[in-house]
Amino acid sequence: KQEVTQIPAALSVPEGENLVLNCSFTDSAIYNLQWFRQDPGKGLTSLLLIQSSQREQTSGRLNASLDKSSGRSTLYIAASQPGDSATYLCAGGGSEKLVFGKGTKLTVNP
Amino acid sequence: EPEVTQTPSHQVTQMGQEVILRCVPISNHLYFYWYRQILGQKVEFLVSFYNNEISEKSEIFDDQFSVERPDGSNFTLKIRSTKLEDSAMYFCASSELLAGGLGTQYFGPGTRLLVL
Numbered sequence: 092k093q094e095v096t097q098i099p100a101a102l103s104v105p106e107g108e109n110l111v112l113n114c115s116f117t118d119s120a121i122y123n124l125q126w127f128r129q130d131p132g133k134g135l136t137s138l139l140l141i142q143s144s145q146r147e148q149t150s151g152r153l154n155a156s157l158d159k160s161s162g163r164s165t166l167y168i169a170a171s172q173p174g175d176s177a178t179y180l181c182a183g184g185g186s187e188k189l190v191f192g193k194g195t196k197l198t199v200n201p
Numbered sequence: 202e203p204e205v206t207q208t209p210s211h212q213v214t215q216m217g218q219e220v221i222l223r224c225v226p227i228s229n230h231l232y233f234y235w236y237r238q239i240l241g242q243k244v245e246f247l248v249s250f251y252n253n254e255i256s257e258k259s260e261i262f263d264d265q266f267s268v269e270r271p272d273g274s275n276f277t278l279k280i281r282s283t284k285l286e287d288s289a290m291y292f293c294a295s296s297e298l299l300a301g302g303l304g305t306q307y308f309g310p311g312t313r314l315l316v317l
Contacts, residue, residue: 125306134292135244135308142302180244187232187249187257187296189306193242 093118097181097192104171105200112166112195114181119159125189126155126166127180135180139166171199203227205309207293213315214283222278222312224293232303233276234294235268237261238311244292250276283316290314 094117104110114124123142127135139148139155141164147156152169164181178196182189206225214220226233235247248258250268267279276295280287290313294306 123302127308134310137305137307140305142299182244187234187251187303188246188259189234189236189244190246191244 093121093183093190095181095183095190095192097179097195099195100193101196101198103198103200106171106173108171108199109167109169110171110197112168112179112181112197114164114166114183114192116162116164116183116190119162121157121159121183122186124155124157124164124181124183126153126164127182129178129180129194131178138179168197171197173199173201175199205293205295205307207291207309207312209312210310211313211315213317216285216316217282220280220283220314222280222291222293222314224276224278224309225274226276226293226295227297227307228274230295230297230307232256232296232298232306233268233270234296234306235278236292236294236308237289238292239286239289247278283314285316288314288316 096115098113125140126138141148141157154167157164176199178194180194182191208223233250238244246259248262249256265281269277290311292311293309296306297304
């Protein structure tokens with residue numbers, strides 16, 4: 092049974108800092124890995140999808156990597172801004188179903 | 202940009218009542234999903250739907266739940282007899298099939314269900 096863990100649970104950084112969010116999963120037979128952003132009381136915004144044959148994806152200031160052998164994914168955010176403050180969720184799955192972590196709550200202070 | 206829409210945004214119901222949550226997936230997507238998030242907890246998978254049938258479901262998705270694609274655009278989740286513990290945010294999602302496999306799952310804004 093796939094389990095996804097995210098560390099740290101919360102992170103507070105000053106504006107402009109580069110940061111890394113971590114995600115680990117128990118089953119290396121992961122089909123794909125998706126990173127989301129969730130603002131309080133809102134839906135999930137997809138940030139990046141890494142398919143099983145890929146190792147990383149980039150979108151703007153975001154870069155996500157996937158290492159299936161070690162059961163880890165990281166989300167790198169460059170030059171963080173106050174607007175990046177949100178909860179970041181990692182989700183992976185063996186097929187259609189996504190298994191979510193609890194998220195990392197990021198606060199970027201001006 | 203195409204997006205998944207959900208109605209209603211909020212629903213309050215009495216325990217034992219039936220509710221239907223509605224979703225309009227992105228038009229060229231073939232896979233549809235329902236997830237839920239109880240306040241303060243992880244997002245949990247309920248069911249996936251492809252080619253007019255359920256393709257995968259979780260333990261949560263028992264006989265009280267059903268899904269339907271009544272026409273070419275809507276996708277619904279019905280809870281037959283709601284319980285207090287069904288109170289949660291329910292998210293609909295959809296994805297397309299790419300050459301390398303399933304694509305990004307795009308989520309709707311959610312329906313907040315409160316069972317009293």
